[in-house]
Amino acid sequence: MTDKDTTLRFDPAFDANGLVTAVVTDRTGALLMVAHMNAEAIAATQASGEATFWSRSRQRLWKKGESSGNVLRVVELRVDCDQDALWVIADPAGPACHTGARSCFYRRVDGGALVPLA
Amino acid sequence: MTDKDTTLRFDPAFDANGLVTAVVTDRTGALLMVAHMNAEAIAATQASGEATFWSRSRQRLWKKGESSGNVLRVVELRVDCDQDALWVIADPAGPACHTGARSCFYRRVDGGALVPLA
Numbered sequence: 140m141t142d143k144d145t146t147l148r149f150d151p152a153f154d155a156n157g158l159v160t161a162v163v164t165d166r167t168g169a170l171l172m173v174a175h176m177n178a179e180a181i182a183a184t185q186a187s188g189e190a191t192f193w194s195r196s197r198q199r200l201w202k203k204g205e206s207s208g209n210v211l212r213v214v215e216l217r218v219d220c221d222q223d224a225l226w227v228i229a230d231p232a233g234p235a236c237h238t239g240a241r242s243c244f245y246r247r248v249d250g251g252a253l254v255p256l257a
Numbered sequence: 258m259t260d261k262d263t264t265l266r267f268d269p270a271f272d273a274n275g276l277v278t279a280v281v282t283d284r285t286g287a288l289l290m291v292a293h294m295n296a297e298a299i300a301a302t303q304a305s306g307e308a309t310f311w312s313r314s315r316q317r318l319w320k321k322g323e324s325s326g327n328v329l330r331v332v333e334l335r336v337d338c339d340q341d342a343l344w345v346i347a348d349p350a351g352p353a354c355h356t357g358a359r360s361c362f363y364r365r366v367d368g369g370a371l372v373p374l375a
Contacts, residue, residue: 144356147364147371160278160291168286170335173278173342185368217288218371219361220354224291226362236338238262243337244344246265250303253265253336 144220151181152223158193160224163211163235171211171235172243174203176225188213190227209233262338269299270341276311278342281329281353289329289353290361292321294343306331308345327351 143152151159158175165171174192176184180200183191187202190211194201204210211229218225236243246253261270269277276293283289292310294302297318301309305320308329312319322328329347336343354361364371 147373149366149369149371162280162288162291164282164286164288168282168288170280170282170286170288170344173280173337185366216366217362217374218364218366219291220356220358220363221361224361225366226288238338240338243339243342244335245338246336248267248303248334248336248343251267253267255265256335 141221143222149218150222151178151218151225152221153177154223156195158195159222161190161192161227162224163190163227163229165231166214166228169242170244171229171231171241172203181225184213184216184227190229203235204232207233207237209235211235259339261340267336268340269296269336269343270339271295272341274313276313277340279308279310279345280342281308281345281347283349284332284346287360288362289347289349289359290321299343302331302334302345308347321353322350325351325355327353329353 157177161174161176163171177193180191180193191202210232215228234241275295279292279294281289295311298309298311309320328350333346
């Protein structure tokens with residue numbers, strides 16, 4: 140057990156790029172998407188109540204739904220033992236995936252093949 | 258939409274360290290842990306049916322439960338749109354967290370404080 144495991148102080152363990160992993164599910168536990176947050180994105184998420192990430196490809200703050208309107212309203216934020224991952228429980232206003240799928244996880248892995256989920 | 262979004266070929270988008278993010282939930286959608294897999298870990302997971310990760314801290318292949326016995330039996334493996342994250346749906350043989358908690362996410366974030374979950 141380390142201090143990160145037991146502390147009641149929120150002290151994210153950012154990686155070399157200043158990021159933690161952010162996992163988004165809805166209230167039922169359906170995994171919607173995985174993205175990353177830096178300190179600024181965490182602060183924006185907490186202030187607005189809508190999930191905001193750091194876009195690694197665009198290298199900028201990215202509020203989910205800023206263009207599509209499909210925001211993720213935060214119900215609860217949780218952190219893992221070593222504080223390098225966040226669990227965002229959210230009510231999605233629409234599809235979470237840029238493909239239009241409800242979840243980014245719309246294919247299961249079967250060996251080297253992918254099978255679309257019903 | 259890109260080829261990664263639509264292909265039915267499993268072609269993980271490894272990062273500069275050769276890793277993808279692996280999110281583990283149980284069948285109910287409870288988020289148990291977040292870790293990383295390299296190609297070897299994915300192959301071991303698929304071959305054994307038990308979740309195997311790449312330990313970044315120890316820089317070695319790490320079968321979850323190898324010492325504790327708390328293995329994660331894989332029910333289904335899913336991949337996200339851009340294939341840089343995996344969703345491992347698993348039956349846990351015991352606590353997923355090294356602290357003894359069922360899930361690594363045993364604290365919610367309230368501003369700058371953490372609140373233990375019941």
